[in-house]
Amino acid sequence: MIVIFAGTAPESFNIKNFAPTNIGAFLNPLETNKALYALATSLDVVTIWSLVLLAIGTAMVAGVKRNSGYIAVFGWWAIFVIIGVGTAAAFGG
Numbered sequence: 001m002i003v004i005f006a007g008t009a010p011e012s013f014n015i016k017n018f019a020p021t022n023i024g025a026f027l028n029p030l031e032t033n034k035a036l037y038a039l040a041t042s043l044d045v046v047t048i049w050s051l052v053l054l055a056i057g058t059a060m061v062a063g064v065k066r067n068s069g070y071i072a073v074f075g076w077w078a079i080f081v082i083i084g085v086g087t088a089a090a091f092g093g
Contacts, residue, residue: 021045035089042081051077 020026024041032040051073059069 022047034092035085038085038088039081042084047077 022041022044024037024043027037027040029037052070055069055073056066057069058073059066062069
């Protein structure tokens with residue numbers, strides 16, 4: 001609601017990109033390839049920061065090196081991003 005009241009036109013509001021914290025917020029979803037748009041929305045500053053914190057926490061709880069935590073967390077994230085991009089490419093949504 002804050003984004004809408006800040007001056008964004010209600011007809012151009014997109015629930016998937018309500019704040020410009022990812023690259024996809026700067027792309028037109030109607031003119032951009034669906035797979036590219038899905039990839040661009042996955043590259044989010046908030047998501048990446050959350051993944052960094054999750055990787056550090058995973059490494060500390062598991063008692064392994066920090067690199068192992070990063071590999072585990074970012075590896076799973078990459079798998080889900082690839083699945084999402086593949087789904088967008090195959091089905092257009």
